[in-house]
Amino acid sequence: MIENLPILSAIAKIQTIFMLSDAVIIAKETFQTEGIATKIAAFAAIISVIFAARSYVIAKKALLLAKRAYEDKQSNFSLYLIDSYRWTSKKDNTRKFLLFHITITNKSEIKSSYKAELEIEYIRSDSSVARAIILHDDKLQSLIPRKLSVFALDIRINEKGMESKWLIFEEPASVFNEFRIEKYSIKITDIVGNSKTVESTILKELKNG
Secondary structure, eight states: OGGGHHHHHHHHHHHHHHHHHHHHHHHHHHHHHSOHHHHHHHHHHHHHHHHHHHHHHHHHHHHHHHHHHHHHTSOOEEEEEEEEEEEEOSSOTTOEEEEEEEEEEEOSSSOEEEEEEEEEEEEOTTSOEEEEEEEOOGGGGGGSSSOOOBOOSSEEEOTTOEEEEEEEEEEOHHHHHHSEEEEEEEEEEETTSOEEEEEESOOEEOOOO
16 A cells, blocks of 8 residues: 555646646536626636645645654664674683674664563574574673673664663583584664564674673
8 A cells, every 4th residue: 555655646646737727617608608697606616626736735645644653663773793702701701792783773764672582593504504593682791891882772762862782591501512602693673563684604703801
């Protein structure tokens, strides 16, 4: 329906133009040849056409508003991966944390909310591909020795706004120790379900201290 808006708008406009044109011709002929009653009827017809034209204008505005509402629901943000690290806990070297510094740009006219997750693609011993999905956890920041500006669990960005912060995920020990990791995909999803993804294949090691 939304895709047909330009066509429907053009058809309505053409119909209105023809209606106005016909009404003007009829009115001109009527006022030249007919009596008062007929002239009044012709005048009423012209008024009806004017109201029809006004209705077309209102309908066109409604179509434009519907189109804008539709576009606002589409994916209208972008992602940029600045940097990525892996950090190993000094207290427990089996615990690995994955840190991604990203920029989220909200291009829409309204404030939006996002959630972040990490998909780790790895290769099993039988050469099959598997995936592990982990949610961003801002509380892990307290375990990292560096002071980082971290996105909240519920990421909120103002209209036409942009924020660059860190996402933190704890890597499953089984994935890291037993299998070869193929790639990391950071997926950001907005409140209406639209998503964007950026990928990383190599993580730098974040030194302790």
